[in-house]
Amino acid sequence: MRGATHAKWAACAVSVALAATACGGGDSDSGGGSGDGGAVLSSSWGDPQNPLEPANTNEVQGGKVLDMIFRSLKKYDPETGKAEDMLAEKIETSDSQNFTITVKDGWTFSNGEKVTAKSFVDAWNYGASLKNNQKNAYFFGYIEGYDKAHPEDGSKQTAQTLSGLKVTGDRTFTVKLSQKFSTFPDTLGYPAYAPLPQAFFTDHAAWVKKPVGNGPYTIDTYTKGSQMALKKWDGYPGDDKAQNGGVTLKVYTDNNTAYTDLMAGNLDLVDDVPAAQLKNVQSDLGDRYINTPAGIIQTLAFPFYDSDWNKSGMEKVRTGLSRAINREQITETIFQKTRTPATDWTSPVLGEDGGFKEGLCGDACEYNPAAAKNLIEEGGGLPGGQVKITYNADTGSHKQWVDAVCNSINNALDNDKACVGNPVGTFADYRNQITEKKMSGPFRAGWQMDYPLIQNFLQPLYYTNASSNDGKWSNKDFDKLVNEANAETDTAKAVGKFQDAEEVLRDNMGAIPLWYQNGSAGYSERLSDVKLNPFSVPVYNEIKVS
Amino acid sequence: MGRYVVRRLLQMIPVFIGATLLIFLMVNVMGDPIAGLCGDRQCDPATAAQLKKEFGLDKPVWQQYLTYMGNVFTGDFGTAFNGQEVTELMRTAFPVTIRLTIVAIFFEIVIGITLGVVTGLRRGRPVDTSVLMLTLVVISVPTFVTGLLLQLLLGVEWGWIKPSVSTDATFGELIVPGLVLASVSLAYVTRLTRTSIAENKQSDYVRTAVAKGLPRRRVVIRHLLRNSLIPVVTFIGTDIGALMGGAIVTERIFNIHGVGYELYQGILRQNTQTVVGFVTVLVLVFLIANLLVDLLYAVLDPRIRYA
Numbered sequence: 001m002r003g004a005t006h007a008k009w010a011a012c013a014v015s016v017a018l019a020a021t022a023c024g025g026g027d028s029d030s031g032g033g034s035g036d037g038g039a040v041l042s043s044s045w046g047d048p049q050n051p052l053e054p055a056n057t058n059e060v061q062g063g064k065v066l067d068m069i070f071r072s073l074k075k076y077d078p079e080t081g082k083a084e085d086m087l088a089e090k091i092e093t094s095d096s097q098n099f100t101i102t103v104k105d106g107w108t109f110s111n112g113e114k115v116t117a118k119s120f121v122d123a124w125n126y127g128a129s130l131k132n133n134q135k136n137a138y139f140f141g142y143i144e145g146y147d148k149a150h151p152e153d154g155s156k157q158t159a160q161t162l163s164g165l166k167v168t169g170d171r172t173f174t175v176k177l178s179q180k181f182s183t184f185p186d187t188l189g190y191p192a193y194a195p196l197p198q199a200f201f202t203d204h205a206a207w208v209k210k211p212v213g214n215g216p217y218t219i220d221t222y223t224k225g226s227q228m229a230l231k232k233w234d235g236y237p238g239d240d241k242a243q244n245g246g247v248t249l250k251v252y253t254d255n256n257t258a259y260t261d262l263m264a265g266n267l268d269l270v271d272d273v274p275a276a277q278l279k280n281v282q283s284d285l286g287d288r289y290i291n292t293p294a295g296i297i298q299t300l301a302f303p304f305y306d307s308d309w310n311k312s313g314m315e316k317v318r319t320g321l322s323r324a325i326n327r328e329q330i331t332e333t334i335f336q337k338t339r340t341p342a343t344d345w346t347s348p349v350l351g352e353d354g355g356f357k358e359g360l361c362g363d364a365c366e367y368n369p370a371a372a373k374n375l376i377e378e379g380g381g382l383p384g385g386q387v388k389i390t391y392n393a394d395t396g397s398h399k400q401w402v403d404a405v406c407n408s409i410n411n412a413l414d415n416d417k418a419c420v421g422n423p424v425g426t427f428a429d430y431r432n433q434i435t436e437k438k439m440s441g442p443f444r445a446g447w448q449m450d451y452p453l454i455q456n457f458l459q460p461l462y463y464t465n466a467s468s469n470d471g472k473w474s475n476k477d478f479d480k481l482v483n484e485a486n487a488e489t490d491t492a493k494a495v496g497k498f499q500d501a502e503e504v505l506r507d508n509m510g511a512i513p514l515w516y517q518n519g520s521a522g523y524s525e526r527l528s529d530v531k532l533n534p535f536s537v538p539v540y541n542e543i544k545v546s
Numbered sequence: 547m548g549r550y551v552v553r554r555l556l557q558m559i560p561v562f563i564g565a566t567l568l569i570f571l572m573v574n575v576m577g578d579p580i581a582g583l584c585g586d587r588q589c590d591p592a593t594a595a596q597l598k599k600e601f602g603l604d605k606p607v608w609q610q611y612l613t614y615m616g617n618v619f620t621g622d623f624g625t626a627f628n629g630q631e632v633t634e635l636m637r638t639a640f641p642v643t644i645r646l647t648i649v650a651i652f653f654e655i656v657i658g659i660t661l662g663v664v665t666g667l668r669r670g671r672p673v674d675t676s677v678l679m680l681t682l683v684v685i686s687v688p689t690f691v692t693g694l695l696l697q698l699l700l701g702v703e704w705g706w707i708k709p710s711v712s713t714d715a716t717f718g719e720l721i722v723p724g725l726v727l728a729s730v731s732l733a734y735v736t737r738l739t740r741t742s743i744a745e746n747k748q749s750d751y752v753r754t755a756v757a758k759g760l761p762r763r764r765v766v767i768r769h770l771l772r773n774s775l776i777p778v779v780t781f782i783g784t785d786i787g788a789l790m791g792g793a794i795v796t797e798r799i800f801n802i803h804g805v806g807y808e809l810y811q812g813i814l815r816q817n818t819q820t821v822v823g824f825v826t827v828l829v830l831v832f833l834i835a836n837l838l839v840d841l842l843y844a845v846l847d848p849r850i851r852y853a
Contacts, residue, residue: 047811049583051629058585130592133600135583138590154592208629224630225638226713226803252710253810257697257801260709264702267710394814428582428816435581435588446586460587468587 038245039545040231041527043269043538044258045249047225051208054194055127055134060448064537066191068230068247069110069213071238073101073120074189078542081295081349081452081534083186086238087115087195087214089171096182096489099175100168109197110218110233117173119195125149125161126201127192136192138467139450142184144176180487182494187451216242216541226251242541243529259522268527268545271538273520275397278336285522291338293348294536295449296517297457298339300389300405301471302510303439308383316379318509319364321387321442324372324412327365330404331515334397338520341365342513345502346457347449349534355454355495361506361513369412376413383441386417390443392430393423398444405514434470445470445511452534454498458482462510473510477501554840558833563615565829570611570822579603579816583627601625601819618826624819626812632823635808640827642715643804646796647789649717649724650731654782658732662739662778663771669744678740681733693726693799710801723800727793731785738781742774749773776846783839787832 048062054070057063073088085091089102107115126132128140130150137150144164151157164176177184187193195214200207210219216238217230231246250267252258255274261267263284273281273289281289302318304310309318327341340348344360363371376382389406391398399421406419413419422441424430433439447468449456459482460466464474478501485497505511519536528544580594580603589597598604601624602613617624623632665674684692700722701709711719746752747770755765794806805824812820 047628049628049815130596133593133596135589135593137593150590150592152590152592154595223638223713224628225635225808250713251803253798253801253803253807257710257799260697260702261801264705264709266701266708426576426582426814426816428579429577431581431584431588432577448586467590470588 037232037243037544039526040229040246040248041244041268041543041545042248042250043540044255044261044267044271045228045251047251050135052211053134053200053208054123054196055132055136055139055192057191058135060535060537063191063535065211065219065228065230065249066194066213067215067537068217068540069211069215069219070191070194071107071213071215072189072191072194073103074186075240076189076452076534078531078533078539080351081354082351083189083451086189088185088188091185091188093185093489096180096184096487097177099177099184101173101175103171103173105171106237107214108235108237109195109199109212109214110235111197111199111212113197113199115195115214117167117169117171119197120193121165121167121173122201123194123196124165126196128162129160130157139187139190139192142177142179142181144178146178182486182489183453183455183491186453187456190451216240217247220246240541244540244543244545247540262522262524265524268524269521269530269538269543270523271519271521271532271536273522275336278338278520281520281522288523288525288527288530290521290523290530290532291518292532292536293340293516293534294519294532295347295349295452295534296536297342297345297347297447298514298517299342299345299445299447300442300512300514301445302442302473303437304472304474305437306440309441311380313379315508316375317382318379318512320372320375320379321409322361322364322372322509322512323366323368323375324409325405325512325514326367326408327515328367330401330408334400334404335515338518339515340518342515345505345511345513346454347516347534349449350452350454350457353492353495354452355457355498357499357502360499360502364506364509365513367408372409372412373414382418387419388422388441389419390422390424390430390433390439390441392425392427392444394426399423401514402444437472439471442512443470446517449535454495454502455482455486458498458501458505459486462505471511473508475504475508475510478504478510551837551841554837558837561833562826562829566615566822566826567611569825570614570818571607573813573816573818573821574607574610576816579627579818582816603818614822618823623823623826626820627815627817632819635820636823636827639803639805639808639824642802643790643793643797643806645715645717646720646724646727646793646802646804647786649720650728650789651782651786653725653728654732654735654785658735659739659771659775659778661736663743663766665736666740666743666774667747667766669740674740677736681736684729684733689726689730690795690799692729693723693796696722696726697799713803715802715804720802723796723802726799727789727796731781731789735778735781738778739774742777743770746770746774772846776843779842779846780839783835783842784832786835787828790831791828 046061049059050056052062052065054066057066071086074083075086076083087104087107089104091099091101093099103117124140127134128137128146128149140146143162145159145162148159149162167173197212199212210222216233216236218233220229220231222228228249232242255272258270259274259277262270302309331339331341343365344357346356348356350356389402391402393399402421406421409419410416447461460468462469462473463482464479481497481501485494488494488497519532521532521538523530526545529542531539533539580589580597602610626632626635661677665677668674697709700706707722752770755769790805794810797804797806809824
């Protein structure tokens with residue numbers, strides 16, 4: 001009998017404890033429901049991989065914060081992706097190589113310091129200098145003197161600053177590039193080009209603990225690895241003031257938990273709907289689910305350093321493989337329409353004026369098993385009779401789509417063994433094998449744009465020896481057209497040249513375009529005016545909380 | 547007794563060195579961690595070389611290990627890739643996981659042993675059978691199923707708890723995750739206690755105690771339970787280490803930023819410093835927990851004290 005009472009006591013303890021958490025679980029940050037612009041919203045976040053410095057942040061999670069606390073010379077329109085003047089009063093050039101930049105008056109950092117020409121020049125010099133280990137240093141690679149401040153071969157750095165940057169007045173500075181680059185001003189909206197206050201240089205450790213910028217939000221508290229509370233900066237001089245009182249970014253270990261929290265009313269905004277929930281998201285959220293194109297394209301790259309893949313006739317095999325992939329079916333069944341079949345090598349977010357041309361790929365990207373089989377036979381067949389598609393298996397749902405692509409190719413070729421997936425354990429190891437040129441067949445490649453320009457989708461990826469040309473594709477005609485495009489001062493003509501280059505890429509099938517990736521988000525009933533910008537990051541300052 | 551403790555402490559040294567060396571080698575064969583730091587593009591070679599130098603990755607592995615261990619003894623666990631000291635990560639992660647482990651162990655002891663005693667004393671009766679069935683169910687269902695199910699029911703459907711744990715991770719918030727984490731071990735504790743109690747119930751000293759006319763409560767707690775607890779204590783002791791290192795699934799489900807989460811991030815980002823640092827501490831926890839178990843034996847059974 002006594003034993004039984006013990007059991008009862010334990011059971012009671014549990015239920016009391018449960019009740020206690022329920023009582024203590026009242027939401028603390030959902031106060032202020034009047035829509036006065038003072039209410040704070042909570043949003044899911046991931047732990048940034050690198051310290052939060054503008055020139056050192058190269059992934060979405062850190063970029064999200066920089067986007068809230070910094071404003072640069074230009075800003076990309078969240079709707080159209082067009083680069084518009086923000087802190088820049090004017091950017092002048094006569095030869096696409098020497099630029100004179102005037103900074104607007106009246107801007108300050110949130111600590112009261114004025115934003116001057118020096119704030120930019122110092123920040124850029126810091127970003128470019130090799131000794132600071134900034135992962136985005138290559139953004140300053142076009143500026144003259146970069147080879148001295150950041151010697152690529154790892155030899156001793158001979159200059160601390162870029163010789164191409166000169167402060168000419170309180171609010172003016174000049175930039176000299178090492179080559180013509182007509183769309184250079186449009187790249188200046190990228191966070192790496194953000195201005196930095198003196199406090200960054202005088203007490204760097206303190207600044208990194210709690211970054212200070214000049215954007216619509218300031219950082220209130222930052223607990224590394226778990227939470228960042230940003231509040232609206234009332235003294236913000238720009239016209240894109242925050243429409244809410246602040247944003248609390250919560251780090252989630254798993255995006256499924258974030259989604260569950262949204263369902264339970266414990267979180268307001270999830271900007272990455274987990275793949276497993278895509279089936280229910282329409283019924284769960286209705287029109288509070290956003291699924292819009294982002295500046296991301298996925299492709300299959302080829303190892304052009306391998307003579308098997310680089311001999312003549314192989315362009316037919318590559319085109320044949322492209323035609324053997326049923327993009328429609330894969331995007332629908334595996335990605336639940338969160339990807340769109342690609343018909344060129346850029347992204348719809350550029351818009352037609354920006355260089356996106358639907359159908360530029362033409363027949364080469366259309367599914368046609370019979371044509372695919374013919375092309376591959378004409379080209380001399382698959383090297384070794386089989387293609388292996390290499391991918392990293394640790395993140396994303398790469399395994400699923402690679403298997404589906406292979407399945408599609410196998411069906412087209414009537415051969416069970418024509419294509420197999422080749423998983424690599426970790427992302428780091430995968431990158432390692434790419435850098436060491438160990439790929440023996442096509443491999444997964446993804447590109448998230450740095451800035452919404454057609455140049456950014458072509459030059460870093462396919463120009464001879466470019467930084468992200470992982471397949472080492474090289475084509476004289478392509479390089480020539482890209483150079484011409486960069487020298488062109490008229491934007492429309494430059495875009496035209498880039499598209500000509502893209503056609504060269506198509507005719508040689510330098511990489512198979514697969515699909516454009518969408519950004520997806522879901523939000524609670526408290527929010528309105530939620531949208532994603534072309535980088536698939538929520539436009540936080542426009543969100544209204546009721 | 548003193549010599550026994552010293553001997554046990556000395557035994558810990560080779561185990562410690564062997565375990566850390568193994569982990570160090572395992573993380574290192576996974577390839578160059580810097581390669582994964584720049585996202586889907588190649589790091590520019592100069593910066594990559596500089597970063598390697600900064601993290602000491604340009605030296606041979608044995609040299610890296612020696613410097614690393616040398617630093618560890620001075621309390622320096624190195625720097626994680628995001629610029630944070632690993633000791634700082636530990637300071638935030640370990641208290642959370644320790645709290646979670648305490649909750650889990652508490653449930654194991656209170657519920658597990660109570661149920662074990664009840665069923666052990668009532669072998670073959672309906673209570674016994676139903677509890678046995680229940681433990682079988684708990685053992686066979688994986689933790690992530692229990693966790694997700696409880697999260698969905700209590701958190702979303704009924705709204706009793708928040709589905710995720712906040713940054714503070716207070717004891718109150720950790721009750722459900724702790725219960726989930728403890729569930730499988732709890733079932734084992736119940737079964738172990740039950741068997742042990744049922745066996746000892748027949749023994750001479752219990753019969754003597756009953757014959758002496760001692761109150762039933764005293765017989766059960768002082769005589770029967772104390773002797774039956776030895777295997778259970780072993781199990782719970784080794785479980786402390788297992789719970790701390792193995793909380794990774796539970797921590798992911800309930801968004802707890804503890805040791806499991808840091809380890810997961812470290813492995814994903816191939817961050818040698820974080821992974822080796824945390825595992826080193828976990829190895830120590832295992833060793834100390836085992837030592838404590840052995841010392842507890844002596845308390846429970848005087849015969850061991852003089853051995």
